[in-house]
Amino acid sequence: MAASGAGDPLDARSGEAPVAQRIDPTREKLTPAQLQFMRQVQLAQWQKTLPQRRTRNIVTGLGIGALVLAIYGYTFYSVSQERFLDELEDEAKAARARAQARASGP
DSSP: OOOTTSSOSSOTTTOOOOOOOOOOTTTSOOOHHHHHHHHHHHHHHHHHHHHHHHHHHHHHHHHHHHHHHHHHHHHHHHHHHHHHHHHHHHHHHHHHHHHHHHHHOO
């Protein structure tokens, strides 16, 4: 019987697949074939997650864009409200001046 992790798809005793070990290619000497296989696996994993990542990026971009537009719109709204309040204050000052002129006039 072969040693555990030596290519057996399942452990004969427990029926479980062997767990992959992390390998640091800078510390361990790997053959060019092993390095090529690692690149192929990494590329396959990257291509597998690409659509999910693209969708998340689009949703995030739209969310940030909506937030920016909301802040921009609120800024315009608040500035227009300030002008409205300034006009009210000017009218109130004019009304006070007319009231004082009437009170002191006769």
